[in-house]
Amino acid sequence: MTTRLAALADWVDSVATLTKPDQIHWCDGSDAENQRLTEEMLASGVLSELDQATYPNCYLHLSDPSDVARVEHLTFVCTPERDDAGPNNHWMAPADAHAKIDALFDGAMRGRTLYVIPYCMGPIDSPYARLGVEITDSPYVVANMRIMTRMGQPALERIEREGSFVKGLHSTGDLDPEKRFIMHFPDELTIKSIGSGYGGNALLGKKCHALRIASYQAREEGWLAEHMLIVGIENPQGETSYVACAFPSACGKTNLAMLIPPESHPGWKIWTLGDDIAWLHLDDNGQLRAINPESGYFGVVPGTNAKTNKNAYDMIQSDTIFTNVATTADNQPWWEDKKEGEPATDWHGKPYVAANGPAAHPNSRFTVSATKNPSYSSLAEAPDGVPLSAIVFGGRRKELAPLVYEARDWRHGVLVGAGVASETTAAATGAVGVVRRDPMAMKPFCGYNFADYWAHWLSFADRSTKLPRVFHVNWFRQDENGKFLWPGFGDNLRVLRWIIDRCEQRVEANETPIGYLPKPEDIDTSGLNIREGALDALLSVNAEQWREEMTAVGEYLNSYGDRLPAALKEEHAKVTGALAKSA
């Protein structure tokens, strides 16, 4: 197999000349190809088999211990003008970036196979889908891209028809963190990544294409590429509402996307459309519609058990690639809070010793096809996506942010999104648990200046009068003893219900300086196990703390200087004004 598209053939040739692989393989995405690759990876030790009797078709990959998360400090957006990348990105001039990374690619694939992976982000026949080709020397990347994207022959055919595609060049290089770079050239629709085999750094269809490059394209073309799950919530009357939620990495997007309603909620059903990325387009009627560009989940493993997330637990019992988990004596995968079995071997492949820390890496991952999820919605294949009723922002905050509140309108919603802050997690290298601003949960993923991004968000108010309502949630509030106030998981449905009730104008709300909060009686607490007074605490606004927060948000926004949209400053002034008047 090769291609009749000259631009693609020429690019593959030029990459091969630079990287000097032993051979070139064009991926067709077939089962036979996957079978062959899996056997090769088992033989070379890239994968090992898990116990096939209990975990059929499940494999384990242990990465280099220095290569277990995204590396934001080594991730660059290389626009011609530095200001176009913005203070939210590391920047390098395109010519310098190409020179630096091409030197590392020189001969990088010697002794290896160069794989060409044509892929489609989004349903293959969707007008909203976008195409890409990843070149990689990692068979593990091929196996993951096969699950995460629509990869192979049909994608290649569409690429040949349309002629345009994102070029992604990846090599694991020698895994030396000093020679690791993830570079984006949005004007050239090009990504170059070397020195890491980890998901977000190496599966280029995911964060690099579907968020950084796509967000840049989306601005030019009038749509949004967002770090959001998409979920359908069906009530006992059979009506389904769709909601998209933006939370930072490892803050429970996968769990919320496949939530199981609590026993107190018979007749309710959750449908999963996506767990990480949403592309949002206005249709001809002004309705915002969402598609999930991905076709699989690359989810955090630790904490997944039959109680916290039975759907996820069930779906990873077969046909799953596990990365950096531990194993039991009988070679089943094991992770912290699995609540079953005991670890014998840790994620380094060494005998497990409790004193060495967790047996599974905190950012260990499963890769699995979305169709394996018991709550999978077939509308994930709908070319025109699903209509959104609400957009929900959130972060991990011990204090301050209430369980849920609603923005006054879209513009205020943009401020709420821009002000999102969250405690850092193990999904990126660096300290964990530090509060940082993560606007729209896009801090690591927005491919251009945040100030321009907020202006783009604000512009939707001029284009439609039927935009979704905007909310903010926080499942992570703690009491003075460090205990979570809200049980989370399935009980989050109670909050989603309030959100939908607001969208359907079925409930009133309490107006506060930060937005609309639920009247406590409008959150269904039947069968809910929380301590006395917890709901009141969860639904309270501490004006003093919020004044400090808005000062911090204002300072953060002002760091974007003259490019900051005036409308966002006005929204900020409205909230601070209202807080100044409140007790």
Ligand code: SAT
């Ligand atoms: O970056 S990944 O997509 O690998 C995981 C995440 O941080 O969301």
Ligand code: MN
């Ligand atoms: Mn993510």
